[in-house]
Amino acid sequence: MEKQTVQITITANLDYSSMIRHVAGEVFESAKFSKAWCGRLKLVVDELFMNAVKYGSTKDKSLVYITFEFDKDAVQFTIEDDGTGPKAKSAEELRAVIQKNESNNDLTRTSGRGLALIAKMWTDGMQVAQSTYGGIGIGFTKKLENAEKPPENAPMELPILSPEQAPANLPTTAVTPTLRPQTPMGAPTGSPIGSQIGKGPVYTVKLSGEIDQSNMAQKIAPVTEQVNAMPNGAVLELDLSELVYINSTFIGNLAGWYRTIQQKQGSLRLLHATEPVKEILTLVGLINVIEMVD
Amino acid sequence: MPTTANITINSVEGNNAIKVIHVAGELDESNLPQFESAITPIMEDKSVKVLIFNFMELKFMNSKVIGFFAYLYTTLSKDKRRIIFASYNQTIHDILALVGLDKLVDSAPTLDVAIQDAYKLINPE
Numbered sequence: 001m002e003k004q005t006v007q008i009t010i011t012a013n014l015d016y017s018s019m020i021r022h023v024a025g026e027v028f029e030s031a032k033f034s035k036a037w038c039g040r041l042k043l044v045v046d047e048l049f050m051n052a053v054k055y056g057s058t059k060d061k062s063l064v065y066i067t068f069e070f071d072k073d074a075v076q077f078t079i080e081d082d083g084t085g086p087k088a089k090s091a092e093e094l095r096a097v098i099q100k101n102e103s104n105n106d107l108t109r110t111s112g113r114g115l116a117l118i119a120k121m122w123t124d125g126m127q128v129a130q131s132t133y134g135g136i137g138i139g140f141t142k143k144l145e146n147a148e149k150p151p152e153n154a155p156m157e158l159p160i161l162s163p164e165q166a167p168a169n170l171p172t173t174a175v176t177p178t179l180r181p182q183t184p185m186g187a188p189t190g191s192p193i194g195s196q197i198g199k200g201p202v203y204t205v206k207l208s209g210e211i212d213q214s215n216m217a218q219k220i221a222p223v224t225e226q227v228n229a230m231p232n233g234a235v236l237e238l239d240l241s242e243l244v245y246i247n248s249t250f251i252g253n254l255a256g257w258y259r260t261i262q263q264k265q266g267s268l269r270l271l272h273a274t275e276p277v278k279e280i281l282t283l284v285g286l287i288n289v290i291e292m293v294d
Numbered sequence: 295m296p297t298t299a300n301i302t303i304n305s306v307e308g309n310n311a312i313k314v315i316h317v318a319g320e321l322d323e324s325n326l327p328q329f330e331s332a333i334t335p336i337m338e339d340k341s342v343k344v345l346i347f348n349f350m351e352l353k354f355m356n357s358k359v360i361g362f363f364a365y366l367y368t369t370l371s372k373d374k375r376r377i378i379f380a381s382y383n384q385t386i387h388d389i390l391a392l393v394g395l396d397k398l399v400d401s402a403p404t405l406d407v408a409i410q411d412a413y414k415l416i417n418p419e
Contacts, residue, residue: 014324015324035384039388046356047357121392252393
C-alpha cells in the first residue's frame with residue numbers, strides 16, 4: 001500500500017470532536033487496526049484535539065491542522081495549532097511536561113498532562129515540535145505489528161503472584177495479624193445498604209519506599225495475599241508511614257483491594273499516609289472513600 | 295456537528311431507589327455539561343440508592359467524562375450509595391481500566407444483571 005494522507009483544516013471548536021473521531025476511526029480501520037485498537041487510538045486523537053482547541057487555540061477563530069498518514073505498516077497522526085490559546089506552551093515546555101508525567105506515571109490527571117501516559121501505553125511514541133502555524137505540532141506513531149495484542153502494563157493485566165510465586169526477599173513489607181476488640185466500623189444504622197462491617201480481626205501490612213512498575217508485583221504481593229486470605233468482616237490496615245511514592249497502577253490495585261474487602265464485609269484503612277501519597281489519593285478521590293488514619 | 299448523546303432516565307418498576315440512566319451516542323467535553331445537568335438532580339436525591347448506567351449504546355467517552363464519573367462515585371460513596379456500569383463495549387472498558395475505575399465501580403454484562411445486582415444492594419440478605 002502506498003502511503004495515504006488525510007488532511008483536515010478545521011475551526012478550533014470542540015463541537016467538531018465527534019467528526020474528528022469519526023474520521024480517525026475510518027483511517028485506523030483503513031490501516032487495518034483491530035476494532036479495539038481503533039477505539040484506543042481514537043481516544044488519543046480526541047485528547048490531542050481537545051488540547052489543541054482548549055489550550056493552543058482561540059475558539060472559533062483559530063484553525064487546527066490535522067494530518068493522518070498511513071501505509072501497510074503504521075499510522076502517523078499530527079495536529080498543529082496556532083498557539084494563540086490561553087494556556088499555550090512552547091514545544092519545549094510541553095515536552096518537559098509530558099516527560100515529567102511519563103516518568104511519574106501520573107494517571108491521576110487523565111486529560112491534558114495525563115495524555116502522556118495514555119500515549120505511552122497506547123502508541124509507539126509521541127512527537128512534539130514547534131509548528132509553522134505558530135503553535136505546537138504534536139503527534140504519535142503506531143505500528144500495526146505493535147497493535148496485535150492488548151497494550152502492556154495496563155492496570156488490569158498486572159500479574160498477581162500466588163503465595164508460592166512470591167519472591168522470598170520482601171524487605172519492606174510485613175504482615176501482622178492483630179486481634180482487637182470487635183468495633184463497628186461506623187456503618188449507618190437503619191441504612192438499606194451495607195451492614196455492620198469490619199468487626200473481625202485486624203491485619204496490618206506495611207508498605208514503604210517507592211512503588212512503581214519496576215517493583216509493583218513484588219511490593220503488592222503480600223497485600224493481595226492478605227486480602228484473599230482474610231476472613232469476612234476482617235480489617236486490613238495498610239501502614240503507609242514510609243511509603244513516599246505510588247503510581248497509577250498501584251491506585252488501581254488499591255481500588256481493587258477496597259472493593260474485594262467491601263464484598264467480604266470488611267474494612268480497609270490507610271495509616272499515616274505521607275503527603276505525596278495523600279495528594280495522589282486526593283486527586284483520584286480515594287481519600288473520600290477509604291478510611292484514613294493519621 | 296456537535297457530539298450528541300441521548301440520555302433517558304427511568305426508575306426500576308416504580309422503585310425510586312434504583313435509577314437506570316440509558317446513555318446512547320458519545321460523551322466528550324462538548325456535551326459533558328448537559329450530561330452533568332441531567333445527572334446532578336439524581337445525585338442530589340438521596341432516596342436514590344443505586345444508579346445504573348446502561349452503556350449498551352454508548353460508543354465513546356473521553357477522560358473528562360471519566361473525571362465526572364470518578365467524582366460521582368466518590369460523592370455517592372459517602373452516603374453508601376452505589377453506581378453500576380452495565381453493558382459497556384471494549385472502547386469504554388479500555389478507558390475505565392486505564393484509570394482503574396473498572397476495579398472501583400461495580401459492573402454488569404447486561405442491564406438485567408445490573409438490576410438484579412442493584413436489588414441485592416438495597417435488600418441485602
